[in-house]
Amino acid sequence: MSALAHWQDQYARLRADEQTPAWLREARDSAWHNFQARGVPDRKDEDWKYTRLAALDRFAAQAPLELADLRQAPPVDGSLLVFAGGRFQPQLSRLPLATPGVQVLSLGEALVTHAEALRPLLRQSGPERAFASLNRALFEDGLWLRLAPGAQLTEPLHVVHMGGVGASAAYLRLLIELGRNSQALVVEHYLGVAAGAYHVNVLTEATLAEGARLRHVKLVAEGAAAIHIADMRVRVGRAARFESHALAGGGGLTRQDIDVYLHEAGGECSLRGLYTAGSAEHVDFHTRIEHMAPHCSSEEVYKGLVGGTGRAVFNGRVHVHPGADKTDSHMTCANLLLSNRAEVDAKPELEIYADDVKCSHGATIGQLDEAQLFYLRARGIDLASARSLLMAAFARDALGGLDQRLQEHADRLLDLRLAAL
Template sequence: MTAALDKGLLPWLAAAPTADTVPSGWLEAQRAQARARVETQGIPGNKAENWRYTSLTRLLAQGFVPTAESLTAVQREDLEDLLIPGLESYRVLMVNGRFMPGLSDLHDLPVGVRIAGLAALLKSDPDALQGRLNGVVGDAQPLFAALNTAGLDDGLVVLLERGARLERPIELIHLSVGMDEPRVAQPRHLIALGDGAQANLIERYLSLGDSLYCTNAVVEITLGRDALLTHQRIQAESARAFHLSGLYLRLGTASRYQGLNVGLGASWARTDLCVRFAGEHAECDLQGLYLAGDGQLMDFHLDVEHQLPQCTSRENFKGILYGKGRAVFDGLVRVVRDAQKTDAAMTNRNLLLCEGAEVDTKPQLQINADDVKCSHGTTVGQIDPEQLFYLRSRGISAARARRLLCLGFAGEILDALVPEALREQVTEQVGRLLEQAPLD
């Protein structure tokens, strides 16, 4: 084991998975393999392409250790402030990476829909997960996915059989509660939609109190033929938190994925979105909005590979940076040689409101097919003085006008949130952040 690993990540690997998970042979093998992968990879330095703009130093200095025991002290009353008024959902509650059946609300699930905790399912029906777990991430796992696999024990499992449809969204609330020692929670979520199945999954990363912790989540998603998944992820971790999340998506023939990532919280956040097409005529829509102020880093990495013809992908991310906020957008769309008729468009637009704010944006297309429609664009700009003057000439103060324009900029993404209750809540939260932000 390298000395660098020894210093930084050894504690993450230290704790064994909990005893109540039955050690199936295949799972143990996957864990061991992942652990070996962590050890051989070591910690990527700033020369590593994927970590060129983001340093791991601050994360590794925290000495995070895995959450050992489940936290049962959280009561229903503690959750009231976290719920979204008017949002009718199948609610799954996780605390520090552990599924809490007592705090979840999964009544009246229709036939053909299974929603369960990963640990419980590994115990009761491990065969249902064999081949699925790590099925999308694969063997060549990046560092933090491998760490997640090595420490894997709980998460959310959503399985929709062929043609199953959920009218209500599935809402995953991942709640973190600070402990004496800085802890890392490593939930693994598995989402599989059968042919023609449809669902709306909302992931919300929240905290109780202003504590220091780390989330290292991995989500694996497979969509069958003609399946439709709306997937909305709201990262609103505590201001001191570290947040890592890797999304690994495989789209079946003519399936559609509508993804929306909102990054608002955490002191240091890194999101990896990795998309693979397993059938033709599939459509993948990735939208994102991030805000970063003093002491905050928001890092989004997109890796979309069109390895089959006739698929469409859209990547549209917008950022608002203020104070000394920093963001990274590193988007890569690859089109392999035979992926003709690929239609891909990637944009990244940023509003820099203060001198000290900073963004590194690098949208890239690698095209090896000749009959494709691909584009990319990026902007980094300030608030338009003409727009500002227009609002002020109507009596609106300069500060308020700036906020209105920022909200308008964010609106394109926020307006896509469904249902309305979620849209309103997140829009309000963005409004509150802008209210507190120094905007000039």
């Protein structure tokens, strides 16, 4: 079975569900038709010219995967929502304590209990990328987080997805709404618990009202043959701030698109990420920051470590619209090639249509410094340990600024990756 045939079967199944509200069926239809019109991207598409999607047919050839024993969900501080194969697992989850102004629901449950409230949030608005339309057509579950003005999540909200169990494809939808002056920390953690090929498609949409603060952490450690494609869109209001910390640490093909819209004065965003790729792995980050109002600021710091026959792609674009005066934007991308067969394609972009702005961008691709390796080896450190020390020193500051427990968790994942590169 081809990937397209698999998606058609999924769509037909959802389309035939008589419990689906008419408005949701119409939304699925619109998204499916948009996906069909665009088709699966190929290398003729500028945004996909370095990334091949032939591996998609491997997951579609898989038989339905058995639901594994999921009792070993990772221990975390704070509340926890566990998903497997795109479906909520309440027996493994730990919802936050009831707090005024804080609503945390699985999207599958919310479609039953709050259908009309979700109606405006699940509509497609204008053209979008193919896999986002596919998610809108095929999703069944996910997260709905809504904070009233002034509300705060007193503990991190962890969303853990276990890929490769229950189904060979998962479509997860995350909706985040932060009211005025509210604050939240959301952690997405994607784990692969199956060796076979599977596909995870994630669409995250966040809206930050005036003065809101959202810190978002995403950790990807999928299976070796997994295909993880994710799309995140964030609208940042007046004097609001969005922070993203991303670690791509495993998976056959990992693609992450992040779009941030600074559409009111005083908005801020900070995007920081670390991506790693070993043999037979491909990782692709595309970021787009739209400066649409004056007095907004943004920063991007991404680093990559690529070994074996791995390949990494980074495309960062900052667009300063007319009238977005006093914009302050800085972008940095640094990469290390750990073998002579590794490959990195880095493309930072600036597009400026306003006066009185401060913008900079740069990208570097290099190798471990032989002089530093010699210095460490001259002091009795073996070659493997010396390489690990230099790689860790290069990588760790890319994810700086996390809370202590999250930083320790990210460091453990990083150590495992560095040992395999």
